[in-house]
Amino acid sequence: MTVVTQTLILCARVLRNLSRQPIWIAVMIVQPMFWLLLYSQLFKRITDLPGFGGVSYVDYLTPGVAIMTAFFSGSWAGMGMIEDLDRGVLERFLATPASRAAIVFGRILQAAIIATLQALLILLVGLLLGATNGGVIGWMVILLAAFLTAAGFAGLSHGIALRTRQEASMIAVAQFISLPLLFFSSLLIARTLIPDWMQTASLLNPVEWAVRAARGEAIPGTDWGEMGTFLLLLAGFLVLTTAFATRSFRSYQRTL
């Protein structure tokens, strides 16, 4: 059996288990809609400021909320790994011929699928509020960016989970990295309104790459080269964090 099949089987297991938690589903659905409605009301008049390129704030915000949701989904994905670890499920998988990589990939894929579904929901709600987000191509780019963001940060999160092996440490690390990454980006606010040094620093931030790629289509005068670059950077980030998670998995195995 191939790594791909095993990844799909292990991913399906987690999705099935999650689908049995009605409260989890409700929060996953309501939360992004809540962000979108809350922010779009809170910052309603922000587009009066220069730098938003003449689009409505809902148009501006929808891709941002999709990416933020994906970023959060990914960052917290490691909690599931710790649960498997604590309950001995991981150890049982390790005593089977299943590929070690598939155990990590299955978890990363699961976070990415959830984030993509959430992004789709956000786009639909945005549409009701009047944001078209660049039509079919725009939507595809946003969904792809959300997928890559969630997967990339899930890789990071699983790596941290496998190294800390404790919920409290995992929560501390996730908290520590998530807010700075969120605010060092143009997720909520036009880039030109951000101080210069922060703009420069934000170019190292995968969240910023995702936002820039996702927002490209929605803003008139899209630079396709720039958008492609950001998507490629995100893909690179995913490769890197997946490698980190896989390595962490090996270091976890050595401690058994």
Added chain:
Amino acid sequence: MDAIVVDSLEKTYGRGVKALDGIRFSVPEGEVFGLLGPNGAGKSTTVRILATLTTADAGSATVAGHDVAREAGAVRRAIGYVPQASGVDREATGHENLILQGRLQGMRGSDLERRSADLLETFGLSDKANALVKTYSGGMKRRLDVAMGLVHRPQVLFLDEPTTGLDPEARAAMWEELEALASAERLTILLTTHYLEEADRLARRVAIVSKGKVVVEGTPESLKSELRGDAVTVELDGTDTNRAADIARDLVGVHEVTKDGRRIHLRVDQGAQAVPVILAALDSAGSGVQSVTVSRPSLDDVYLHYTGRDFRADDGESR
């Protein structure tokens, strides 16, 4: 052919804790073999090395003819592993757990469905097949664990402390299942336990493990019969066990005296005849006696005999 060969395995954990110190034993195909010892003796470490979950620092081992270090993949296909801490997915049903386990072992389709239904039936879980595992009792969860270890028809099954944490009723039920299993399928089983009765009842041969080594090995019967006569345990009022032990040692018909806290353990030819003599001797020496028990030799006594320590005291962690 031997299904399991363990040759001089050594393992030291990070903080300098020597878990295995040259443990060696072998298990012929189709046999139920018990590794018996207190917590921390190295039983679980041995099983984890055999199940390819961790590696030894020195020594070698083969399972179903495959080297555990060099042919981990082949070993994993040949074994079923039932870990000490249950590894079932609590958020899934019993049926789903079995199917997932089978798929990870490379099974699929109707063969897997049939096998899973058979196992649910065998382990008395058919009624709860489609209920989430978190609604199962401890005994049911453990039976599912064993069923999952068997789904791909392994040649060798590792059972790490299969009944630890179960109530007496569930333990008795599990013993029945395991006995049936051992006689029905041509399966080699390596069982670790710190319950002496469990090893006595289930294992055809037993190795007593202490401090990372096998201290003695044999059938439970042969181990017990090597100890002559009955076991007498005297619990004293005071704490001067040395003097009481010296007095007992000089009596006719007493072979072996071991001290252990406020108790002394004696090995005598005839329990019923020896007790009055022992009591009279202790009484005239002024040593008060709280209780006396006479028993046929048990694996407890075998353990005491070979390690010089009381099994229950060594196993203090779990009691």
